[in-house]
Amino acid sequence: MSDRPDFVSINGEFTRRVVDDLGKAARGEAVLVEAPPGAGKSSLTVSVSNVLTSEDARLRLPIVTQTNEQADDIVLSLRRRYPNIRIVRLVGTSGAPSSAMLDAAGPGLAITSDHDSTDVQDAQVVVATARKWEFVRSKQQQNGSVRKYDLALIDEAYQMRSDALLGIAGLFDRLMCVGDPGQLEPFTTVDDALWKGLQYSPSRTAMGTLRAFHPEIAPHQLPTSWRLPPSAAGIVSEAFYPYSSFDAGTEAWQRELTLGAGAASPDDEVLGRAAADGWAYVELPERLTIRTDTEIAARLARIVKRLLTRGAVVVDELELGGRKLEASDVAVVAAHNDQVQAVRFELIQLGIDPNSLVVSTANKVQGREYEVVLVWHPLAGRRDATTFHLESGRMCVMLSRHRQACVVVGRSGADRLLAEFPDADPIFLDEPEKFPDGWEANSLVLDHLSGFRVA
Amino acid sequence: MSLVDLLMAAEAAQSHAAVRRTAYRHQHLSAKPLVVVAYNLSGEAAAPLGIMYGTESDAERARLVVAAEPRNRESRFEAINAFAADFVEFIGPYLQLTTVPKKGGGFRQVASDVPQVVVPNRATRSYLGSRLGRSLRYLGLGETHEVPEATQWTGAHLSWFAEHSQLPGQSVFLAMTESLAQHFATGQSSLEDENLATLLAWIEGVPGGLLPALELLEESAYGPVPNPRWEATLAPFVKAYTEGLRADDEAKMNLAFSRVESETRQALKEAYEATHRAIGILRPIAPAAGVTGRWQTDKYEWSAHARRCQRGIPRFARRHDPLRAARALQRWTSAADALEMQQAFDDPLIMARLDADGRCATGDVLAIDWNNREVKPGGKNRTKVPLVELALTAPTRLLRDEIVRWTEDQRVKGVVRSVDSASMTIAVTNGMKALVDASVATGAEMLFVNLNPWEGRDPWAPDEVPWTHRAPTTSDLAGESSLGGGDDDGSPDMTLDELGALPIVGVVDPDDEPGVVL
Numbered sequence: 006m007s008d009r010p011d012f013v014s015i016n017g018e019f020t021r022r023v024v025d026d027l028g029k030a031a032r033g034e035a036v037l038v039e040a041p042p043g044a045g046k047s048s049l050t051v052s053v054s055n056v057l058t059s060e061d062a063r064l065r066l067p068i069v070t071q072t073n074e075q076a077d078d079i080v081l082s083l084r085r086r087y088p089n090i091r092i093v094r095l096v097g098t099s100g101a102p103s104s105a106m107l108d109a110a111g112p113g114l115a116i117t118s119d120h121d122s123t124d125v126q127d128a129q130v131v132v133a134t135a136r137k138w139e140f141v142r143s144k145q146q147q148n149g150s151v152r153k154y155d156l157a158l159i160d161e162a163y164q165m166r167s168d169a170l171l172g173i174a175g176l177f178d179r180l181m182c183v184g185d186p187g188q189l190e191p192f193t194t195v196d197d198a199l200w201k202g203l204q205y206s207p208s209r210t211a212m213g214t215l216r217a218f219h220p221e222i223a224p225h226q227l228p229t230s231w232r233l234p235p236s237a238a239g240i241v242s243e244a245f246y247p248y249s250s251f252d253a254g255t256e257a258w259q260r261e262l263t264l265g266a267g268a269a270s271p272d273d274e275v276l277g278r279a280a281a282d283g284w285a286y287v288e289l290p291e292r293l294t295i296r297t298d299t300e301i302a303a304r305l306a307r308i309v310k311r312l313l314t315r316g317a318v319v320v321d322e323l324e325l326g327g328r329k330l331e332a333s334d335v336a337v338v339a340a341h342n343d344q345v346q347a348v349r350f351e352l353i354q355l356g357i358d359p360n361s362l363v364v365s366t367a368n369k370v371q372g373r374e375y376e377v378v379l380v381w382h383p384l385a386g387r388r389d390a391t392t393f394h395l396e397s398g399r400m401c402v403m404l405s406r407h408r409q410a411c412v413v414v415g416r417s418g419a420d421r422l423l424a425e426f427p428d429a430d431p432i433f434l435d436e437p438e439k440f441p442d443g444w445e446a447n448s449l450v451l452d453h454l455s456g457f458r459v460a
Numbered sequence: 461m462s463l464v465d466l467l468m469a470a471e472a473a474q475s476h477a478a479v480r481r482t483a484y485r486h487q488h489l490s491a492k493p494l495v496v497v498a499y500n501l502s503g504e505a506a507a508p509l510g511i512m513y514g515t516e517s518d519a520e521r522a523r524l525v526v527a528a529e530p531r532n533r534e535s536r537f538e539a540i541n542a543f544a545a546d547f548v549e550f551i552g553p554y555l556q557l558t559t560v561p562k563k564g565g566g567f568r569q570v571a572s573d574v575p576q577v578v579v580p581n582r583a584t585r586s587y588l589g590s591r592l593g594r595s596l597r598y599l600g601l602g603e604t605h606e607v608p609e610a611t612q613w614t615g616a617h618l619s620w621f622a623e624h625s626q627l628p629g630q631s632v633f634l635a636m637t638e639s640l641a642q643h644f645a646t647g648q649s650s651l652e653d654e655n656l657a658t659l660l661a662w663i664e665g666v667p668g669g670l671l672p673a674l675e676l677l678e679e680s681a682y683g684p685v686p687n688p689r690w691e692a693t694l695a696p697f698v699k700a701y702t703e704g705l706r707a708d709d710e711a712k713m714n715l716a717f718s719r720v721e722s723e724t725r726q727a728l729k730e731a732y733e734a735t736h737r738a739i740g741i742l743r744p745i746a747p748a749a750g751v752t753g754r755w756q757t758d759k760y761e762w763s764a765h766a767r768r769c770q771r772g773i774p775r776f777a778r779r780h781d782p783l784r785a786a787r788a789l790q791r792w793t794s795a796a797d798a799l800e801m802q803q804a805f806d807d808p809l810i811m812a813r814l815d816a817d818g819r820c821a822t823g824d825v826l827a828i829d830w831n832n833r834e835v836k837p838g839g840k841n842r843t844k845v846p847l848v849e850l851a852l853t854a855p856t857r858l859l860r861d862e863i864v865r866w867t868e869d870q871r872v873k874g875v876v877r878s879v880d881s882a883s884m885t886i887a888v889t890n891g892m893k894a895l896v897d898a899s900v901a902t903g904a905e906m907l908f909v910n911l912n913p914w915e916g917r918d919p920w921a922p923d924e925v926p927w928t929h930r931a932p933t934t935s936d937l938a939g940e941s942s943l944g945g946g947d948d949d950g951s952p953d954m955t956l957d958e959l960g961a962l963p964i965v966g967v968v969d970p971d972d973e974p975g976v977v978l
Contacts (some may be wrong), residue, residue, distance in 0.1 A: 033927040098916075143919030167929070168786035172919065174926030195625070195792040205782040205929045207789040215928050283578060346818060346857045353881050360860070360880070 012231055012254060016045055020052040022225060027057070027156065027181060035180040035215060037162075037224035041242065041251040042405035043232020043374060046183050047082055050160055054180065055087045057156075058129040065125075067157040068132045069173065071164045074148035075372065076132050077105050079160060083130065084109060093117060093125050095133035095141075120144070135165060139172035153178055159211075160184075161372065166191040168207035169212040184212060187245040187369055187405075187441075189398035202435030213437070229254040229288055232374050236283025244449040245401040247441050259322045262330075262377070262409040272311040275459045279377070279410040280317070286454035291418035294386035297347040301414050305337055305379050306351035308412060309362065312377065319376050319409060334376035336363040338403045340383040340394065348381070363400070367402040378407040382415030384447070390426040395443035400450055414456055420451050463816040464667070464809075467647060476670040478662040481645045483809045488631035488755040489739060493576035494550050495522075497726065497731040500587060500684040501530040502691060506595040508536070509686065509694070510724035511543050517736035519729040528701040528717040535701075536608065540596070541618050544614035551575055551617055555766045568703035570763040574632060577621060580656045580682040580735045581637040585625060587684040589633065594616025597776055609773075618776045620765045623975025624775075626788075628796040629754045632762065636738035643742065648674075655681045656734055663741060684733035694723055718810050748806035754799075782929040787921045797913035804911060811909065817909045818857030821864065821876075821884050823850030823900050836889070846895065847877065848886045850906060858884070864908035868893045874908070900919075 019038070026036045040046040043394045050068070058064055070076040073096070080094050091113055098118045110116050116125035120141045125131055133141070145151045157177040159165065163184035169191075174180070193208040200206035204217035216222060230238050231254040236255035247385075251354055262280045264375055269271040279285040287308075319328040339345050345366055349359035364374065383394045393399075404411060423444065461469075468479045492515040501507040507530035514522030523546055527539040545976055547548040557569040579585050596615030599607045625633040641653045653659050657677040666673040697719040704712030768774045780788060804811045814820055826849040833842040857875055858864065864886060866872035871891035878885045886908060888895055900906065 033932055035928075048705070139919045142922065146920050146923060171782055171926060171929050172922060174928040175922045175924065193789060193793065194796055195628070195789065197789070199626070200780060200785050200789075203779060203785065205785065205925075207782075207786040211928075218929065218931050342857060343818070358880070384546045457735055 010049075010229070011047065012229075013338075015227075015229060016048050016052055017253075019049055019225060019227060021057055023049070023053050023181060024056050024060075025356075027053075027179065027199065027223075027364075030179050032178040033138075035182055035219065035222055037212070037222050038181070038183045039186050039224045039249060040183065040185065040232075041230050041246055041249075042185060042225040042401070043230045044185075044227035045229075045231055046185065046227070047079060047160070048086075049227070049374065050079065050158055050183055051082050051086050054083060054130055054158065055090065055110050056370065057167055058090055059335040065154070066130050067138065067154050067177070068130060069135050069138055069157055069159045070132065071135060071161045071169075073134055075161055076134055078372075080114065080132050081105065081109060083132075084114060084322055086115060091127060091129045093124065093128035093131045095120060095131055095137055095195065097134075097137055097140075100345055123143065125194075135159075135169045135173055138176060139169070142173055142176045144432055145176075151175060156180060156181070158183070162212050163188060163210055164191055164371065165211035166193070167205060167209045169210050169444055170211035170214065171205070171207070180215075182212060182215070186212070186249075187241075187398065187401045189368055189396065189402055198431075198433070201433035209367055228252065230405075231255070233405060234260045234283050234407075234409060237405065237411065240450065240453045241401065242406050244446040244453075245397055245405075255322055255420045259320075261318075261320040261327075263318045263320070263327070264312075265317060267311075267315055270311070271459070272308050273315075275308055275412060276312055276315070278457060279412050283410050284454065285410070285459050286457045287412065287414040288458050289385070289414070289416045290449035291416055292386055293388050294416075296341055297343050298386045298416075299347065299351075300380055301416070302344070302351045302415050305348050305381060306355050306357070308379060309335060309337065309352065310355045310357055313357065317377075321407060321408060330376055332361040333363070335379070336365065336370060336373070336375040336377075336406060337379045337381070338365060338367055338406065339381035340367060340399060342366060344381050367399045371402050373406060374408060375406055376409045378403070378411050380404065380411060380413045382413050384419040384422055385415040387422060390422050390444075390447075391457065392430055397439075397441050397443040397446040400443075400446060404450065415454075420448075422449070423448055461815045464813045468645035469647055472505050472645050472662065476647070476662075477665060478644040478646045478659075479808065480643065482643050482745075482748075483807050484805055485742055486629075486642065486748050486751060486807070487634060487639055487742070488576075488747070488751050488758070489743050490574075490576040493578045493634075493739065494547075495732060495735045495739070496584070496588060496591075497580055497728050498584060498588065498669060498684050499686045499727060499737060500591075502685060502688070502922070504530060504586075506592045507531060509541065509720070510541055510544075510593070510728055512725070512728035512732045513543065513546065514732070517733070517740070522729075524721070524725055524728065526717070526721045528713075528720045529698050529705070529876055532702070533605075535920075537611075540592075540609050541608050544596070544608070544611040547614045547617065550611040551613075553584065554762070555769050557766055557770070569767055571766040574759050574762045576632055576634070578634045578636060578735060578739060580635070580731050580738070581654055582635040583654070584682075584684050585633060585635040586622075589618050589625060593622050600777075605850045612773050616769075616776070617765075619776045620774070623788075624758075624761060626792055627761070628792060629799040629802075630758055631751070631755055636735055639742060640738055643745065643851075650679075656731075656738065657682060660695035660734055660737060660741075664737070672797070680727075680730065682734060683728075687729070689741025690723075691704050692777060694720055697723070700871075748803065749803040750806050754802075760835075772897070782925045783921055790918065794914055794918065801911040801913050802863075803865070804909060811867060814909055814911075815854075818855065820854075820867070821850065821852065821856040821858050821886075821908045822854040823852040823884060825849070825900055825904050825906055826851050826883065827902060830896075830899065832887070832954065834887070844892060846888045846892060847887060848874070848906065850884045852879075852882055852884055852888070854907070856884070858908075858910055862910050863912040864910050866891075866895070867907040867911075869898060872898075872913075874970050 023036055030036055052067055057066055070080060080092055083090060083092055094116045096118050106116055117124045154177050156179045157178055161184050161301045162182035163186050190210055197208035203215050226249045228251055230251055233241060233253055235253040235257045242250045264276055264280050275285045275287055313332055318327040319330050320327040337348050345364050348364050352359040472479045494515055496513040498511040499509045501509050508527060509530055510526040512522050525542045527535045529535045554571055554573055554575040556572050558572050559567050559569055584675040593615055596611055597619045598604055600612050615830045621633045622730045624630055636784040637654050637656050637659055640659050644663050646653060657680050658674050661673055661677055697716045701713055701716035705715060804814055829847040832845050832847045834845040835842050860876055860879060862876045864874055871894045873890040874888040877887045
């Protein structure tokens with residue numbers, strides 16, 4: 006164990022490297038950190054913020070997030086780790102209050118919607134969404150002059166759209182961008198064919214644009230996933246991070262899921278397999294179904310119920326003595342909202358409160374982690390394999406949320422669908438290829454899952 | 461596809477007749493729109509065989525221009541220039557500006573009315589605007605061929621139409637397949653609905669059986685790509701025209717021309733009449749409440765174009781620059797969101813579709829807690845946030861933290877605080893007064909819908925391209941590398957100086973209305 010780098014030393018090492026690079030970066034330059042799932046992105050952001058603010062007592066450091074939830078998360082982890090840093094959470098003027106923020110407010114954390122307020126002037130770290138920063142820039146522009154910050158940190162930069170970066174980059178001379186390149190990309194609802202092939206196309210990812218214009222940026226790669234167990238790190242790394250592979254930060258013996266007493270039912274077999282190997286693939290018979298396939302929804306609900314009824318003890322490097330698995334440690338992830346609803350309905354039928362666990366779409370569980378995750382395979386029962394269903398980011402999110410085990414429920418025939426369904430998407434000149442390729446990633450995943458098949 | 465659409469498609473398929481999808485018409489129709497139908501030579505980007513256009517439904521009174529050999533520049537531009545002269549004449553009156561007082565003082569110049577151009581299908585819209593318009597808009601510049609000024613103006617106007625047609629909810633440049641499919645459900649696929657001939661058969665009915673008639677009608681799609689079999693019949697005449705041209709045999713040329721013309725006239729006449737019939741189907745449908753406001757937006761934007769036209773032929777950059785592209789994306793996205801909400805509140809059938817998708821919550825009021833107080837974000841004081849508790853009477857897909865509006869009054873906006881299979885609690889964060897005034901009684905039914913477009917002012921666009929969106933050391937125009945490179949889109953190559961000197965449409969004037977000008 007001793008030669009294995011631990012979380013603290015890796016985090017410290019990367020914090021030092023990033024801070025060094027930031028010191029060397031001139032105006033109009035950026036430092037980029039790419040991180041696989043659960044690699045300690047937010048810890049790095051928090052540590053870098055701490056080093057920067059303690060090196061320069063007069064520094065005011067903006068942090069840009071993509072959503073209000075991410076902003077709240079960063080504020081909370083900053084508060085937990087470094088309670089002495091004076092933080093302002095800058096919020097919009099409309100929308101519902103976040104109770105987590107209201108509860109955390111107090112000495113050292115102010116919440117305001119006004120960037121000109123004294124709270125902001127006195128703060129060391131200012132956390133707000135990209136949208137809010139865009140309004141800050143817009144207001145300063147209307148008043149005649151944009152007061153630039155020297156440096157800003159952008160969190161989840163790979164989920165940011167290029168137009169969002171365009172809206173705020175004028176506020177900041179230098180950037181540190183942290184993100185996970187394997188996750189779901191931002192999307193647009195309008196036809197973006199007009200801008201295809203342009204490096205600055207507003208519908209591209211912000212990092213795509215930044216790197217196209219600044220090819221000299223060599224991203225730092227965080228090497229270790231502290232979330233994914235060794236059973237998952239290999240396949241997730243191979244399928245979704247082919248150019249920057251990573252390892253699990255733990256050994257197989259450190260993670261253990263011990264189930265309560267069971268019987269010889271099919272669902273028990275599924276759980277047994279998942280507990281033992283970290284994976285289980287429930288393959289229902291081949292059938293073309295509508296999107297809300299009730300058989301899959303019911304099966305997912307039954308496995309959840311069985312898991313909660315049997316109960317389980319989770320042992321990991323943080324809880325050496327083990328702790329009881331709670332319903333909130335379990336998530337069911339699907340591709341579509343109506344599938345989420347179908348699972349919730351089936352859970353209610355079995356007498357389980359669907360709010361006690363997490364049942365959600367891949368888009369909404371990005372950045373979250375759970376002990377056990379159940380996945381509705383996006384290709385199950387389909388007659389077509391569209392770009393949406395093949396998107397590697399979606400599959401990656403689904404397969405990389407768990408700390409202990411992942412159960413995938415699908416239908417056989419998905420491999421044939423992959424082989425037979427023709428790609429009919431238009432090809433645009435100058436548009437960069439997407440890597441990893443969704444088709445290839447899905448094939449690798451299916452291949453991997455076939456080794457953990459349970460009837 | 462929503463459940464309502466599936467049911468309507470099934471009903472249409474069973475009865476062999478289209479079913480109305482909406483209660484109202486969601487597009488503006490002018491008294492005399494200009495209908496344009498065209499066939500283009502296959503395999504060519506913008507080489508019209510013929511264009512028929514006019515404002516009268518009687519095809520005998522429509523104008524027709526024909527190119528007997530569209531690959532020949534003289535022949536092609538004879539047709540294009542004639543069309544362009546008429547097009548500029550049609551647009552002319554709409555460029556007249558009148559001065560009106562501005563809200564908040566001062567005056568502004570607006571166009572008195574907006575031109576409306578109607579084409580049979582989306583493909584013709586894209587052909588006319590993005591291909592023909594684009595191919596004309598650089599002519600007369602740099603090393604390009606000289607063309608009459610009207611042709612240059614037409615290039616500019618068509619380019620404006622092409623760009624504006626991307627704005628969700630616009631009624632300036634309508635494709636009838638799109639408009640009819642929005643208002644009618646048929647038993648065929650949406651791909652098949654792009655054929656105006658079959659779409660009209662579903663709506664108008666045909667003598668005899670519908671299905672055999674569809675087989676025949678699928679032969680014609682009304683442009684711009686000609687039916688290959690029909691186009692093949694033209695080939696001998698086109699060839700004869702060229703032979704006559706080479707031999708300087710005017711009689712042979714004229715004969716060939718007249719044969720191409722009569723063939724093309726016959727084909728375009730069908731398309732022209734069908735497009736007018738489509739307008740005739742939509743016109744009697746009562747317009748939805750939001751149509752006037754959206755037409756007003758069209759008018760503001762057209763006015764901006766008309767003002768630019770005062771300073772000469774507006775020039776368009778080959779590609780959007782980063783600022784313009786970002787602004788267009790944000791503008792079109794927010795217009796799409798606003799349109800979705802406006803149509804839902806205007807039209808019960810569209811609201812029903814959202815309900816069938818699970819995006820509504822229906823229930824009887826169990827209680828309303830008027831005294832609940834909360835601190836809103838950024839606020840300091842606790843303000844009243846009434847809690848509406850509903851006993852759900854229909855299934856819903858809404859979950860906690862989703863933003864909803866009351867279908868009776870969209871000012872009443874709230875957030876779902878809790879939901880289970882039988883009940884839902886909604887915290888009303890906006891429009892509390894409207895809710896009080898409505899005096900909802902316990903036991904009354906309330907319907908909330910999950911629609912939440914951004915309604916505030918958009919932030920100002922940045923005034924310069926930031927360092928992240930351009931190469932570090934040059935301030936050259938992006939796209940420089942493509943000059944003379946492989947991606948030839950048919951527009952002439954200009955030097956960087958020439959490109960830089962073009963005034964780029966889309967720069968906002970100080971007196972432009974905020975939020976409505978691209």
